[in-house]
Amino acid sequence: MEMTTAELIGIWVAAALTFCALSFLYKDNPFYQVAESLFVGVSAGYGAAFVLHQVIYQDVIIPLSVSVQVVSEEPSALLQVANRILPCILGLMILARFFPSIGWISRWPLAFIIGYGTGFNVMFIIQTFLLPQIYGMVKPLVEVADPTVTTPDVVMIGNVPLMATISNLVLFVGVLAVIAYFFFSKPHTGAYGKFTKFGVWMLMLGFGATYGNTVMARMSLLIGRIQFLLDDWIQGAMGINLPG
Amino acid sequence: MAKQQTKQQGDIWSSLLRIDRRIIFVFIFVALVVPFLIPSLTVPVEVQRPAQDLFDAVAALPEGSEVIVSFDYGPSTIPELSPMAIALARHCFSRDIRIYATAFYMEGPAIGEALLRQVAEEYGKEEHVDFVNLGFKPGGPPAVIMGLASSVSQVFPTDKNNTPLEDIPAMQYFQKLTDIELCISLSASTYPEAWAGYAWARVGVPCGGGVTAVMAADFYAFLDTGQLVGCLMGMKGAAEYEQLLVDNEIDLDAHGDATRAMPPQSMAHLVIIVFVAIGNVAMYMSGRTGSRAGGKRRKSGGR
Amino acid sequence: MRKQVPFLIATIMGLAMVVQFFVPAHGLVEMQAIVLLYGRIIGAFALILGIVSLIRVNWVRVKRKSENWPYALITIIGFIIMFLAGGFGGFFIEPEAPAGEAEAVAAADEAAAWDFDFGAGIDQERNPVFGWLFNYVFVPMDATIFALLAFYVASAAYRAMRARDLTAGLLLGAAVIVMLGRASLASFWWDQLLSSRIDIIPTLGEITEWLMVYPNTAAKRGVYFGVGLAALGQAIRILVGLERPYMAGTSD
Numbered sequence: 001m002e003m004t005t006a007e008l009i010g011i012w013v014a015a016a017l018t019f020c021a022l023s024f025l026y027k028d029n030p031f032y033q034v035a036e037s038l039f040v041g042v043s044a045g046y047g048a049a050f051v052l053h054q055v056i057y058q059d060v061i062i063p064l065s066v067s068v069q070v071v072s073e074e075p076s077a078l079l080q081v082a083n084r085i086l087p088c089i090l091g092l093m094i095l096a097r098f099f100p101s102i103g104w105i106s107r108w109p110l111a112f113i114i115g116y117g118t119g120f121n122v123m124f125i126i127q128t129f130l131l132p133q134i135y136g137m138v139k140p141l142v143e144v145a146d147p148t149v150t151t152p153d154v155v156m157i158g159n160v161p162l163m164a165t166i167s168n169l170v171l172f173v174g175v176l177a178v179i180a181y182f183f184f185s186k187p188h189t190g191a192y193g194k195f196t197k198f199g200v201w202m203l204m205l206g207f208g209a210t211y212g213n214t215v216m217a218r219m220s221l222l223i224g225r226i227q228f229l230l231d232d233w234i235q236g237a238m239g240i241n242l243p244g
Numbered sequence: 245m246a247k248q249q250t251k252q253q254g255d256i257w258s259s260l261l262r263i264d265r266r267i268i269f270v271f272i273f274v275a276l277v278v279p280f281l282i283p284s285l286t287v288p289v290e291v292q293r294p295a296q297d298l299f300d301a302v303a304a305l306p307e308g309s310e311v312i313v314s315f316d317y318g319p320s321t322i323p324e325l326s327p328m329a330i331a332l333a334r335h336c337f338s339r340d341i342r343i344y345a346t347a348f349y350m351e352g353p354a355i356g357e358a359l360l361r362q363v364a365e366e367y368g369k370e371e372h373v374d375f376v377n378l379g380f381k382p383g384g385p386p387a388v389i390m391g392l393a394s395s396v397s398q399v400f401p402t403d404k405n406n407t408p409l410e411d412i413p414a415m416q417y418f419q420k421l422t423d424i425e426l427c428i429s430l431s432a433s434t435y436p437e438a439w440a441g442y443a444w445a446r447v448g449v450p451c452g453g454g455v456t457a458v459m460a461a462d463f464y465a466f467l468d469t470g471q472l473v474g475c476l477m478g479m480k481g482a483a484e485y486e487q488l489l490v491d492n493e494i495d496l497d498a499h500g501d502a503t504r505a506m507p508p509q510s511m512a513h514l515v516i517i518v519f520v521a522i523g524n525v526a527m528y529m530s531g532r533t534g535s536r537a538g539g540k541r542r543k544s545g546g547r
Numbered sequence: 548m549r550k551q552v553p554f555l556i557a558t559i560m561g562l563a564m565v566v567q568f569f570v571p572a573h574g575l576v577e578m579q580a581i582v583l584l585y586g587r588i589i590g591a592f593a594l595i596l597g598i599v600s601l602i603r604v605n606w607v608r609v610k611r612k613s614e615n616w617p618y619a620l621i622t623i624i625g626f627i628i629m630f631l632a633g634g635f636g637g638f639f640i641e642p643e644a645p646a647g648e649a650e651a652v653a654a655a656d657e658a659a660a661w662d663f664d665f666g667a668g669i670d671q672e673r674n675p676v677f678g679w680l681f682n683y684v685f686v687p688m689d690a691t692i693f694a695l696l697a698f699y700v701a702s703a704a705y706r707a708m709r710a711r712d713l714t715a716g717l718l719l720g721a722a723v724i725v726m727l728g729r730a731s732l733a734s735f736w737w738d739q740l741l742s743s744r745i746d747i748i749p750t751l752g753e754i755t756e757w758l759m760v761y762p763n764t765a766a767k768r769g770v771y772f773g774v775g776l777a778a779l780g781q782a783i784r785i786l787v788g789l790e791r792p793y794m795a796g797t798s799d
Contacts, residue, residue, distance in 0.1 A: 006675065010683035017684065021691035025269055025698055037618040039688035041605075041625025044598045046685060048626070049633025049669060049677070050350045051598075054379050055591035057665045058402050059584070087585040091592025095599070103797035107553040109589050110793035113383075115557030116582050118785045119564025120386040121778065128441035128471070129775030133768050136469035170761045171768075178769025199769065204714045206766025208721025209758055210461040211708075213478065215700055215722070216729050217324060217457035219276065219512040220479040222697035223505045224323025225690055226276050243281050265702040272701045287731040290738075290752040293760075319686040320693035350594075351689075354681050357671055382590030387583045394580045399587070405670040406637070457729070464764045465771060480729050510732030512701075517723055519705040524719075527709050 008237055015233040018225055060084050137175060141168045174202040257530035260522060268519060275515040279507035287506055291491075294467055295484035298452045298474025301426060302335050303492075309425040310342045310417050314439065315352030317432035321456050322355060325430045327482035327502035328454040329359050332428060333375075334495050335485075337367040342414050343375040344424070346388065346400075348435050353379040353404045372403075372412045379404030385438035392421040393447045421447050426473070430454040436463060440471040454481065479505055554788045561786045602626055629685075632676045637668025721758055728755025 003011075020035035067080040090112060096105040143164045156162065177199030180192070188196045234240050279285050305311070313332060317325045336343050345356040360375050369375065378400040381388050391399035396418055402408050409415045417423060427443045429436040429451065436453030443449045450473050455463055457478025466472045476485055482502035489498035560582065567575040601622075608619035671678030710716040727733040728751045737751040749757075784790040 006679060010679055014683040014687035017687045018691045021688060021695065024695060025266070033615070033618050034621060035688055036692070037621040038625045038684065039692065040601070041622035041627075042629045042680060042685050043689070044601050044622075045626040045629025045631075046354075046633060046681065047350050047594060048598050048630045050353075050380060051382070051591045051594050052630075052634045053406065053637075053665055053669050054381060054404065055588060058400075058406065059381075059588055059591075061665075062401060083581060083584065084588075087588035088592075090585065091589045091595075094589070094592045094596050097596065097797065098599070098603070100798065104549045106797060107549070107793050108556060109592070111553035111557040112560055113586060113589055113593070114785065114793050115560030116564050116586055117384065117386065118557070118782045119561035120390070122561075122565055122782045122786075123446075123568045124386070124438075124441045125775050125779050125782070127445035128437060129771045130779070132445075132469040132471050133465060133771050133775070136465070136768070167757065167761045171765050174762060174765025175768045175772075178766055179772055182769070182773050200714055201717055202762050202765045202769070204717040205721045205758060205762035206461060208718040209725050209763045210458075211704075211718070212722040212725025212729070213457040213460045215513065215516060215704060215726055216478055216480065216509065218694075218697040218700040219272075219509055220324045220457065220505065221320065221690065222272075222694040223276055223479070223508055223512075224501075225687075225694045226280065226508070227323070227501060227505070228687070228690075230277070230280055243283055263705070265698075268702045268705055269698045272698055276697075287735045289731050290734055290750065292752060292756050319689035322686065322690060351685075354669070354671060358682075361672070381587050382594055383583065383587035384590065387586040387590065391580065391583045391587070394576065398580055398584065405667040405673075406665055461759060461763050462767055464759050465767045468760070468764055478729070480731070483731070506731040510730035512697075513726040513730040514733060516701050516704050517726060519701065520708045520719070520723065523705045524709055 003236065011232050011237040015229060015237070018229065022225075060088060137172060141165065141172055143168065170202075173198070178202050257526040260526040261530060271515050271519070272512055275511040276508045279511050280504075282507075285507045287510065289480070289483045289487040289503060289506060291484045291487055292477075292481075294464075294475040294477060295481050295488065296474070297467070298428075298454075298476060299335070299485060299488045299492075301450065301452055301473040302332070302339075302341070305339070305341055305425050307340045308342075310344060310423055311336060312344050312346055312424050312427040313356070314346045314348065314427065314429040314431070314435065315356040316348040316429050316435040317355070317456075318349045318351040319355065321432040323501070323505070324456045324479045324482065325432065325454060326355065326359055327479065327500055328476045328485060329356065329430055330363055330500060331482060331485040331489060331498060331502075332430075332454070333360055333363040334367070334489060334498060337363060337369050337374065338494050340374075342417060344414075344418055345375065345377045345379075346392075347380040348385065348388070348438075349432070350380050353377055357404065372407065373414055376412055376414050376418075377404045385435070385442055389421070389439065389442035390446070393442075395420055421449055424449050426450050426452060428452045428454065431459070432456050434459065434462070436472060436475070437466065440466055444471060479509060550794070553793050554791060557791075557793060558786055558788060561782075598626075625684075629677075629680055632674070632680055633669050635665075635668065636674040636677050637666030640666050640668070640670075640673050721762075724751075724758060725755055728752055728758075 017035050017038075020031040023029055024032040064081060064084050067077040067084070071077040071081065090109040093105045094109045096102045143161055144159050177195055179199070181188070181196040181199035181203070186192060230242060235242055302311070313329065313336075315329065333343060335341075343360065345353065345360060347353045347356065357377050360377060361371065363369075364371065364375060371377070378396075381391075381399055388399055396415070397409050400409065403412060421443060424443075427439050427449055429439045431453065432455075436451065436455060439451040439453070444451045451471070452473045452475060453463060453466075454476040455478070457480070460475075460477035460481075463472060463475050463477075467475055476482055479502050483506050486498045486500055486503050489495045563575075564579065564582070567579050605619035605622045607613075608616050609623065667673040669677060671681060704722075708719050708722065710719045727737070734751040741748045742750045781790065785792065
């Protein structure tokens with residue numbers, strides 16, 4: 001594919017910045033510092049441009065200009081005007097944090113956001129974490145296979161697929177054991193202690209799985225950069241053909 | 245003499261434990277680069293249940309229906325999540341499903357814009373007719389998702405690039421969240437939880453996810469309860485979706501960056517496992533098996 | 548004013564949202580829509596707060612010529628260029644005519660009704676300067692800084708993943724199985740050597756999925772119950788004013 005000059009320069013700049021960032025692996029150095037500082041500035045500029053367009057312009061300036069124009073004919077538009085100006089005033093109050101003497105003013109808009117967010121959160125937690133997860137536990141542990149529908153388990157005892165049943169038990173007992181482990185009002189001794197130990201095993205398996213996945217995720221990110229360097233920079237911008 | 249030799253061996257193991265991190269860095273880098281240069285190194289991708297479920301959910305949508313794809317990620321996780329977005333967009337566009345893109349990350353709309361335009365071009369689809377990039381709004385999930393539940397135009401009076409919704413033909417099919425058949429959140433964080441908690445639990449719109457591998461383990465509990473219809477987990481998940489597109493003859497050229505990345509990914513994992521094994525053997529051989537916290541050290545060296 | 552008003556605002560807003568859930572009457576639903584609109588606009592100012600304070604800190608560093616101040620200057624220059632390109636680039640872009648003729652007329656009327664048009668300033672294709680900066684400066688930097696973690700996670704795995712006892716061994720074992728199971732190459736070899744020959748041995752992918760679906764879900768679900776209850780308790784404490792996070796960072 002033909003590349004424009006801007007694209008070509010862009011890829012060289014991107015490759016240079018990539019190497020600046022990678023240079024941190026050897027040790028901290030001015031190249032990395034320059035690239036990092038530039039990144040922080042550019043990302044803040046990007047955020048500011050987005051807020052300007054997607055909120056200030058779209059949610060405040062456009063509706064205000066429309067409402068102000070019709071307000072003489074439709075008095076109800078006044079409410080629309082108020083509904084745009086009031087949150088802006090509240091928003092500006094947040095910026096009072098920059099001036100310690102009037103910093104307390106910023107509590108009002110923060111209380112507004114935290115207040116409604118908390119109200120929503122109450123139902124969110126119940127509907128997302130508590131009820132569905134309890135519901136997920138309330139189901140038969142022993143599955144009875146319908147040979148016409150399901151594929152049989154590796155080990156079948158009559159109509160009961162053994163592995164599926166054991167797995168369900170691991171999940172059910174595992175959840176209870178994990179909860180028991182986090183219940184510190186009773187000392188973890190005796191039979192109860194053994195039960196909580198099973199909870200610890202489950203937690204360790206869970207953390208191990210998370211760790212394995214984390215390794216995978218981090219490798220993927222680096223692969224993305226290597227793909228850029230090999231495909232876009234070496235093959236695209238330099239025009240060197242690589243195998244593969 | 246024998247004693248000295250044992251001591252020397254112990255020193256070798258001890259020095260292995262203190263290996264400079266930059267040596268490990270070099271091994272990782274080589275493991276990731278070399279497989280790219282060996283064209284014959286390809287491996288079949290085994291499709292797992294969560295990816296299959298998401299594929300089936302999209303495949304079950306009637307042609308011409310509407311889905312939300314939320315670009316809840318930034319440039320740092322593009323390698324994991326963008327291949328998912330591309331594969332999903334291919335699947336949707338091949339079935340004339342309209343895509344409405346939203347975002348909880350400010351960088352999401354810019355990533356989604358380039359990617360959707362690229363896939364739309366492949367399928368002869370048009371912006372504003374077959375897909376709309378609505379962009380980002382602050383205020384968090386309740387402000388956006390619950391806002392969409394009452395009216396789209398209240399949350400997004402224009403699309404990302406300031407085109408008023410009235411001028412966007414595709415918006416006649418999406419007035420409020422209940423018009424949507426499926427919400428898919430591609431997330432570097434816990435946003436699929438938010439979509440499941442608001443869009444599914446409160447509005448009744450099914451949700452799916454695509455998450456980075458770091459987050460993957462957290463979402464199995466949501467799949468088990470049906471809060472998410474399916475989920476793509478990390479780059480492997482993206483490769484699985486690409487594989488599904490090919491297997492189902494939806495797009496025979498669907499093998500993309502994620503599939504190409506599987507051999508280097510595998511190599512890197514193997515290198516890390518080898519290092520972990522060396523670390524463990526060295527620990528036993530040098531007799532440093534005591535736990536760090538307690539500082540106890542068992543004298544088991546020379547086994 | 549300083550203590551009671553914020554408490555009242557938070558409590559009333561929070562309770563109103565809970566009540567609205569249980570009593571979705573028309574008026575309450577409309578009220579919720581307005582609250583959410585306020586939330587989005589105030590949320591934008593919270594983002595502005597972050598951006599302004601970042602620039603302010605860097606500006607002070609430049610002004611005082613404190614250590615490494617040139618880096619602070621680079622941050623400010625990067626900010627200004629990106630902000631100007633994205634924020635105001637739209638003024639230099641010709642508006643695009645919509646597809647249909649009737650829509651074009653309607654759009655022209657509407658455009659005339661607005662005094663000025665920010666246009667497609669954050670459209671990467673139509674504002675190539677903004678697109679260029681995003682694709683060739685922002686994306687590679689963000690992606691590479693995070694990609695550095697790949698090296699550190701490998702180094703950390705080497706140093707920390709030791710099977711010192713049973714629990715550490717379980718953690719290590721689970722991590723290794725997941726790493727192998729998620730790696731197509733290892734799965735492929737395993738399947739070729741074992742699963743395809745001996746029926747009873749599952750594929751590595753299946754073992755990984757089992758680990759994720761059962762023990763991992765058990766751990767996560769147990770944690771979710773704990774986290775859920777704690778978060779619920781925290782929410783109630785905020786609503787009744789026992790905890791006041793909005794007071795943080797400001798003095799009377």
